[in-house]
Amino acid sequence: MLQFYYTPISNNARRVWVSLLEKQLEFEPILMQLNGDQFQEDFLKLNPFHHIPVLVDDSFRVFESLAILDYLEAKYPSPSLLPMDARDIATVRMIELVIVNEFQPATIPLLRQWMEVPVEAKQLEKTHQQIATVLGFLNDLLREDSPYFMGEQLTLADVVAGTTIPVLPMLGQSLADYPKIEQWCDRLQQRDSWQQTTPTPEEIEAAKAKIKAMVQKS
Numbered sequence: 001m002l003q004f005y006y007t008p009i010s011n012n013a014r015r016v017w018v019s020l021l022e023k024q025l026e027f028e029p030i031l032m033q034l035n036g037d038q039f040q041e042d043f044l045k046l047n048p049f050h051h052i053p054v055l056v057d058d059s060f061r062v063f064e065s066l067a068i069l070d071y072l073e074a075k076y077p078s079p080s081l082l083p084m085d086a087r088d089i090a091t092v093r094m095i096e097l098v099i100v101n102e103f104q105p106a107t108i109p110l111l112r113q114w115m116e117v118p119v120e121a122k123q124l125e126k127t128h129q130q131i132a133t134v135l136g137f138l139n140d141l142l143r144e145d146s147p148y149f150m151g152e153q154l155t156l157a158d159v160v161a162g163t164t165i166p167v168l169p170m171l172g173q174s175l176a177d178y179p180k181i182e183q184w185c186d187r188l189q190q191r192d193s194w195q196q197t198t199p200t201p202e203e204i205e206a207a208k209a210k211i212k213a214m215v216q217k218s
């Protein structure tokens with residue numbers, strides 16, 4: 001059976017978790033505390049960079065969340081989370097990479113602020129600009145008459161962006177200026193896979209100290 005190493009408050013892990021659920025795969029969830037357990041010898045054999053998520057499928061292990069999503073799609077193609085058309089495939093990939101390379105790094109100052117770690121006003125202004133650029137880009141790609149980025153089909157674009165963007169209101173960034181994004185977030189939240197993987201307030205509270213240590217290092 002597939003083994004999935006994760007922690008509940010990780011967006012990087014949640015996108016894999018949602019995909020496993022959407023594909024209705026059986027898997028064994030292995031909860032990591034990230035309190036030092038990621039440096040244990042056995043775990044370092046799975047991922048020498050000591051990060052979750054990790055997926056183990058028989059004798060094969062894969063880490064890096066986007067690589068895991070590619071593996072799941074290729075090995076377990078039904079239901080598919082990728083479109084067929086060349087432009088659509090490229091758009092899905094572009095959204096995934098914008099989230100990972102542009103959006104996630106831009107939110108670190110917001111995480112610091114949320115943890116009551118001092119952040120310079122200039123840095124916050126830059127953060128808000130970067131986030132506005134990402135939100136504008138996503139908002140333009142969503143259509144009023146389609147539930148998801150690729151129309152009726154839920155794809156990895158929704159999975160990756162839709163497990164990351166909804167944290168913004170918790171970090172003090174309203175989505176009110178982006179009604180299509182707000183509606184899309186609400187729509188995703190109605191899916192079982194989103195409901196099952198939404199961190200509870202208790203899990204968020206318990207994770208705060210770890211997040212604080214992480215943002216202070218970054």
Ligand SMILES: N[C@@H](CCC(=O)N[C@@H](CS)C(=O)NCC(=O)O)C(=O)O
Nearest residue numbers: 010012038050051052053064065066
């Ligand atoms: N690029 C990696 C990032 C993974 C990552 O940063 N995971 C964090 C949790 S969100 C982690 O395991 N941190 C523990 C550590 O670095 O020791 C991916 O997409 O899978």
